[in-house]
Amino acid sequence: MVNEELINELKGHIINALHLEDITPDDIENDAPLFGDGLGLDSIDALELIVMLEKKYGIRIANPAEGKSIFKSVNSIAEYVDSHK
């Protein structure tokens, strides 16, 4: 179980990285899908998230297949960040 502080921090970074002006951290559910039906993100956005993880946490994801499971939801990103810090 990852801490709420990290989840909220990640939501802020996601909103900033993807310029989601109309969305607040409270609008993003921890387990809701980020791609497709969820926030409607696509691979360009995934690349933005990869760069965000590099810049903010020093974590590099080079494998696109790995990215799919990591970027499933805010919770899955938080779990990945928490285990690679």
Add this chain to the structure above:
Amino acid sequence: MAEANTNTSWAGDTFGTTWMHETLIKMLRWIDVRIIYAFVAVFVVPVTLIVSPGARVIYHYFRRVWKFSVLKSVGATYRNHYIFSQVIIDRFAIWSGKKYNISVEGEEVFQRLDSQPEGFVQLSAHVGNYEVAGYHLSSKLKRFNALVFSGEKATVMENRNRMFADRNMRMISSCVDMSHIFELDNALTSGEIVSMPADRMLGSTKSVTKEFLGLPAKFPLGPFNIATMRGYNVIAVNVVKVKWNAYAIRVVDLPYDKEASRREQVAQLSEAYVRELERVVRKYPYQWFNFHEFWEEPKA
């Protein structure tokens, strides 16, 4: 800068079957390319104008963008398709071993970036014959990665791969799952060159609206996003046909403020790209080969 989800992707590949392509390559080893031009002008282009949806698109382009009369637009559409046919024939002629005269403006821009350790982005457009650039702007040090349409015919891909075999070049096909975007990013972070068109949707449907030739048009956001994501240098490369046996390549820097916000960087880079493309298309209006409705429809 406006971002939007659009559905203006276009699936275009080279006309003809594998047998037709191979026969054309064999014929071009013996026949003057102008004989094929003449045949195409009389027998192929008129038919294409009737059956091809692209002809209607180009007719609209001359009517709306260039404000040509109906009659002039029909003539201009014929001329556009005739030059496009020549460009396709030239592509096969090069594969058959024929030589063309090539002039390059701004080669030093390419060489300067090529000599630096960082990767860089080369943006192209559906104008003239971009493939010619691949035969003349080759890097001695860096691998060249070209994003290509995944639905292209096998003969076309095989001949491209054969021609580029000794040039440290890799073709990356656009994929439905958009994994090509990650491949492009990996190439850039490894200090390689990435080439992609920035005037057609490939994968992502996000776009940036720009004033282009006096009317608002949607350009794909992806190429500008990828280039600015890690602050890569960017050049525009356009190749136009200037004579039956000659092409001119133009290379220019596309500057943007790397200290500005990402949104501003994308705005500046896309603006620089569109202005350069506009300069080329204004000079060679008949070599605009982007066969889909590119400009936004006027609001009712």
